[in-house]
Amino acid sequence: MAILERHQEEVAIQGDELPEILLPTNCPGCGIALQPDELRAHNYVCIECGHHFRLGADVWIPLLADKGSWQERWSDVRSHDLLNWTVPKPYQETVERLLEDGLNEAVRTGTCTLDGKPMWLAAFDFGFVGGTLSIVAGERLARGMEQAASSGTPYVLVTASGGARMQEGVLALMQLAKVNAAVGRLHAAGVPFFSVLTDPTFGGTAASLALLADINIAEPGAAIGFTGPRVIKQATYADLPPGFQSAEFQLAHGQVDLVRSRTELRPLLAHLLEMYS
Amino acid sequence: MSVWEIVELARHPQRPYSLDYIRRLAPDFIELHGDRLSADDPALVGGVGTWHGRTTVFLGHQKGRSVKERVARNWGMMHPEGYRKALRLAHHAAKFGFPIISLIDTPGAYPGAGAEERGIAAAIANAIMEWFRIPVPIVAAVIGEGGSGGALGMGVADRVIMLENSIYSVASPEAAASIVWRDNARKVEAAEQLQLTSREIVAMGVVEEVVPEPKGSASADYDAAARALDEALHRHMRPLLEQASAELLQHRYDRFRYIDSLIQAEPHFGPKID
Numbered sequence: 001m002a003i004l005e006r007h008q009e010e011v012a013i014q015g016d017e018l019p020e021i022l023l024p025t026n027c028p029g030c031g032i033a034l035q036p037d038e039l040r041a042h043n044y045v046c047i048e049c050g051h052h053f054r055l056g057a058d059v060w061i062p063l064l065a066d067k068g069s070w071q072e073r074w075s076d077v078r079s080h081d082l083l084n085w086t087v088p089k090p091y092q093e094t095v096e097r098l099l100e101d102g103l104n105e106a107v108r109t110g111t112c113t114l115d116g117k118p119m120w121l122a123a124f125d126f127g128f129v130g131g132t133l134s135i136v137a138g139e140r141l142a143r144g145m146e147q148a149a150s151s152g153t154p155y156v157l158v159t160a161s162g163g164a165r166m167q168e169g170v171l172a173l174m175q176l177a178k179v180n181a182a183v184g185r186l187h188a189a190g191v192p193f194f195s196v197l198t199d200p201t202f203g204g205t206a207a208s209l210a211l212l213a214d215i216n217i218a219e220p221g222a223a224i225g226f227t228g229p230r231v232i233k234q235a236t237y238a239d240l241p242p243g244f245q246s247a248e249f250q251l252a253h254g255q256v257d258l259v260r261s262r263t264e265l266r267p268l269l270a271h272l273l274e275m276y277s
Numbered sequence: 278m279s280v281w282e283i284v285e286l287a288r289h290p291q292r293p294y295s296l297d298y299i300r301r302l303a304p305d306f307i308e309l310h311g312d313r314l315s316a317d318d319p320a321l322v323g324g325v326g327t328w329h330g331r332t333t334v335f336l337g338h339q340k341g342r343s344v345k346e347r348v349a350r351n352w353g354m355m356h357p358e359g360y361r362k363a364l365r366l367a368h369h370a371a372k373f374g375f376p377i378i379s380l381i382d383t384p385g386a387y388p389g390a391g392a393e394e395r396g397i398a399a400a401i402a403n404a405i406m407e408w409f410r411i412p413v414p415i416v417a418a419v420i421g422e423g424g425s426g427g428a429l430g431m432g433v434a435d436r437v438i439m440l441e442n443s444i445y446s447v448a449s450p451e452a453a454a455s456i457v458w459r460d461n462a463r464k465v466e467a468a469e470q471l472q473l474t475s476r477e478i479v480a481m482g483v484v485e486e487v488v489p490e491p492k493g494s495a496s497a498d499y500d501a502a503a504r505a506l507d508e509a510l511h512r513h514m515r516p517l518l519e520q521a522s523a524e525l526l527q528h529r530y531d532r533f534r535y536i537d538s539l540i541q542a543e544p545h546f547g548p549k550i551d
Contacts, residue, residue, distance in 0.1 A: 082540050083472050088458060135537045142534060164426075164447050166457055169471050170483055171540065173447040176426060177433050177533040180406040185530075204447075206398035207386075207426040212406060226398035226426070227388035231452065234461075235388045245393060255396050 018043070018059050027051050043262045052219045052262055054199055057108040057123035060158045064121060064266060065112035072110040074143060079105060079136040083169050091167040094129065103128045106161065107137035109144040111153070115270035117277065120148040123158040124205070132165035133204050138175030141209065145182035149189040154273055158196045159210045162228075163203020176208040183212045192276040194269060197224050197247065197256065215272065216256040217265070218247035224255070281465045283474050284450060286442040287421050288384075291496040293503070294353075295322055295337025295380040298420065301503035302378075302510075303328045306335060309369075311362060318359030320351045320383070321431070323366045325375070329511055331518075334370040336363055336431060337380035340421075353422075354387040357400035360430050364404055367411045376514055379417040379431050384449055386427030401430040408433035409529060414517035416510050419443045419475075419484070420495075425452070435529050436513040437483070439475040440506065441490040445483070446473035482539045485513065 018040050027034055029051030039046070043063060044053040055063070061070055078099075085091035106129060109122040122144055124131040148155040164172040186193050195213030199222035206226055210216075218224060225245035232238060243249055250256045260268055278286075286292070299306050303326025310317040323336045338355065341347035363379075370377050386397055405426075408415065417434035423445030439445060448456065450468035455461040472478070475487040488509045495502035517525065535541075 080543070083470060085470055087466060087470065135540060139537075139541070162456075166447060166453050166471070169447055169481075170445050170473065170478055171481060171537050173425065173429055173445075174483060174533065174536045176402075176429055177405055178536065180402060181409045181530050181533050184406050184409050204426055207401040207430075208405065209402070211399040212402050224398075225393050226386065226401070227393065231388050231455065232390060232393070234455075236390065238390050240390060244390070253394055253396060255399055 018062055021053070021055065021059060023053065043265075045262050050220060050261060052199065052221060054126055054160060056103070056127050057125040057158075058102075060123040061108070061110075061112075061121065063262075064114055064156065064158075064269065066114060066116065069112040070110055070121075071112065072108060074140050075104055075108065077105075077136050077139055079134050079168070081167070082135075082171065083167065085167045094167075098128050105136045105140070106131045106134055106165070107140050109140045114156075114266065114273060117154075117270065117273040119154045119156050119273060120144050121156050121158075124160045126160040126162075126200075129165055129167070131159075131161035131205070132163060133161060133172060133175045133179075133208070134165040134168050135171055135175065137165075138178045141179045142182040145179070145186050149182075149185040149191055152189065152191055154192040154194070154276065155186055156194050156196070156269060157209065157213065158198060159201040159205055160198045161201055161203070161205035161210075163205055163207075173204065176204050179209045180212065183209050187214075192272070194272060196265065197250075198222050200224070202226065202228055211255060214276075215258070217258045217260055217268070218250060218256040219262055220247055220259055222247045224250050280469045280474060283442055284444055284468050286494050286496070287444045289494070289496050290342070292421055293495050293499045294342070295335075295339050295382060295420065297499055298380060298503050298506055299324075299326065299335045299337060301500065302326070302507050303333065303335065309366065311365075312358045313365050314358070314361055316356075316358040318356050318362055319349055320353050320355045320387070321359040321362060323362060328378070332373070332375050334366055334375050334377045335380070336366060336377065337420075338383040338428075338431065340382060351387060353383045354385060355383065355427055355430070356387050356392050357395045357397050360400040360404040363431060364407050367408070370413050371411050374413060376414040376416070376518065377411070377434075378510060378514075379415060379434060381417060381419045381423050381428045381432055381445075382421035382443075383424050383427050383431075384422055385424035385452070386430065401426050404430045405433055409526065409533075412522035412526060414514060414520070414525060415529075416513045416517070418488070418506060418510060419445050420506070422449075424449050433529070433533065435517050435525060435532065436485045438486045438488055438509055438513060439478060439484050440488050440495060440502070441475055442494050443475055444473040445475075445478050446471050483536060
């Protein structure tokens with residue numbers, strides 16, 4: 001009973017109504033003046049040009065989970081400074097400030113239903129140290145995938161990440177192996193795994209679970225790749241063409257199955273969950 | 278010795294490279310080429326040789342010694358084709374029950390446009406996942422630079438060891454400095470923060486053993502360095518050869534699944550098992 005009560009408390013967000021997010025006054029895509037309420041009702045996709053605003057896990061969860069169905073797991077697992085990282089600022093302070101801001105690590109996970117169909121959901125949060133894969137993020141991902149594999153519950157992932165977290169050193173790198181081992185369990189168990197790639201998805205996250213799903217769905221215009229454009233230019237002096245590493249580029253290069261607007265995502269996932277059940 | 282001096286030793290142009298070790302470990306080594314899809318990646322050498330009386334598949338990042346060879350080998354930075362070649366040879370090993378030795382020595386996967394166009398992220402991701410399904414013993418050794426995902430793509434093994442003056446890191450010090458400070462000139466500070474030396478890595482429980490190098494480092498005496506590496510690799514490989522493949526794969530899974538268990542055991546980390 002104690003476990004049940006704890007999970008009741010963890011039902012922090014319910015409903016299809018999305019929370020408000022910080023928005024610029026004008027759309028960076030087309031420049032029109034933004035109407036926050038209208039935009040929110042449109043899943044934060046610009047009505048004029050289709051620009052997809054970046055969302056945190058706090059928006060993704062109510063966007064995909066049926067009202068009242070979200071059961072967050074392992075939200076009490078906390079990261080801490082294990083390398084005694086002090087420059088340019090102490091890692092411990094960074095983490096504590098973000099927790100105070102209401103963010104809870106770079107990945108949040110739990111179970112929910114989507115159109116009544118049960119699934120595991122894991123959402124990256126770019127606002128937490130650039131959505132970087134950390135020990136806690138890796139642990140939440142691996143535990144969820146292991147449980148999904150053993151219960152046969154479909155696994156849905158939403159990515160937004162700069163890669164592995166520098167401040168956790170080689171142990172952050174090891175999370176790539178930890179989560180990919182768990183992805184292998186999902187595949188071996190015949191459990192559907194759908195990945196939603198949002199802007200941006202790079203580095204160790206792209207080189208681990210993000211692109212290993214049964215179906216990779218990218219949001220229009222999302223930047224997806226291994227090495228970021230700034231580093232490629234530094235390393236090779238190459239001129240990168242417009243649209244390099246965009247979702248559409250990855251579609252053309254065989255890395256994603258579909259590029260779909262966020263406004264169509266929920267029905268698409270509902271249909272996939274139905275077909276793969 | 279300072280951390281930066283260790284980084285410089287790990288990258289020393291006279292440091293023995295994979296082929297220097299492989300030819301000493303298995304003098305009958307035959308290099309095999311190609312990913313059977315489109316290309317051969319010279320930044321990764323692979324092949325078969327007799328090692329302690331047993332046919333063994335060897336894989337290793339290969340840096341070049343001369344300027345011309347460095348360019349040809351792309352400084353040991355693999356393209357997607359290299360990871361596909363590695364998996365091709367891993368399946369080859371699995372077919373014949375050959376154990377696998379993987380030698381790691383790379384600044385990272387190639388950060389170029391062509392690698393991106395041909396799916397470097399997915400190639401590394403897929404390699405990391407597939408290593409967990411290769412049902413033969415694998416021992417990996419970091420012999421120089423273990424740089425980022427490019428290294429880990431060749432580093433999923435039953436045991437991982439490091440030469441004394443090698444490094445293993447989430448990103449190169451230059452890349453980490455560029456990410457954290459937006460200034461890759463801060464590489465020395467970054468190297469110190471990253472805890473990338475063999476002693477620090479073994480203390481975190483990420484590798485099983487640090488192999489001492491001869492006096493003056495591996496660069497000073499290739500034969501002695503190869504003997505030390507050979508002894509350690511064989512000592513780690515021997516018990517693995519006795520294990521049934523299901524047990525081997527379970528242990529490999531657990532090795533990486535709980536690789537951060539030293540940290541997780543700390544009181545301010547959350548519940549280990551729900």
